[in-house]
Amino acid sequence: MSQMNNDDALCLEKQSCFSLYSAANAMVRSYRTALLELDLTYPQYLAMMVLWSEDGLSVKRMGERLHMDSGTTTPLLKRLEAKGLLQRVRCKQDERSCLLQLTDEGLALKERALEVKKAMACKAPLTEEELEQLKSLCDKLRVHLCDQ
């Protein structure tokens, strides 16, 4: 390992964080065209995936699964409701809580989403093993940074 001077130390192109940041942006950008026909953004697509696997969950739980706070989820979920994909209803047992329920239209979107997933998988230049490696590293980083 050679001694770095200041220029090297702050060189953008040598920083893993910048690569992570740019790759995430490129990925979302790449999803955009694929999601256009579903009329969904990438974060909206993520929220729908949560709903497809756990219909009836609360806004709080949605935020936990997406790793987002209410300042992000509330408007996002309102947009999905405006599109007619879900309903937001107050929980009878605890009026503070807001439950999310798929509409028929929201459920129907699932089949078309599977096609998007397949199309995106083809776009990726990484092998299954590399994708798993990337996921594992990202998860490790996120978990550590969140509860540091």
Add this chain to the structure above:
Amino acid sequence: MSQMNNDDALCLEKQSCFSLYSAANAMVRSYRTALLELDLTYPQYLAMMVLWSEDGLSVKRMGERLHMDSGTTTPLLKRLEAKGLLQRVRCKQDERSCLLQLTDEGLALKERALEVKKAMACKAPLTEEELEQLKSLCDKLRVHLCDQ
């Protein structure tokens, strides 16, 4: 490799893209506190790094190095100019082009930025080798997605 049903296929927690997305957000969030004392956001910090390594470059070149378009860079660079860290001057040879020049204050920030970098490096739970692996996978993904 076992056959997946639809639920598995669209399970959020099994998708590398979601891990990438969440890790990038967590990383930017983590940088936020460290960058607070420099009064910079993470994208602004990136732009400053470019300037520290290539003072006098054009807005176009800045966008290329950051992998961002003018809709992102123009307001970002105006904010940095408003903070007194750089100047935006039209190129004499080609009036379409806008050149970016560090101010003394912008240059002075570099030393303090080195401290931020060191502090962030300590936060990362990954080894040098893992960080290099992550970088390599992210770069491969981004490059492929950009010119696909």
Add this chain to the structure above:
DNA sequence: GTCAAATATATTGCGCACAATTTAGTTGCT
């Protein structure tokens, strides 16, 4: 039962990120 602490969601404000479009300047063809 009262009231302070905790909890769930919503709101506000700012700064990206980017597609689409506009404006201004340059180049190249004839």
Add this chain to the structure above:
DNA sequence: AGCAACTAAATTGTGCGCAATATATTTGAC
């Protein structure tokens, strides 16, 4: 020289992402 094609920035509009704050409801200690 005239003009179309190209190029560099800037602008516009939408949707995050999140810190900070506000609002409403519930829980728990007494």
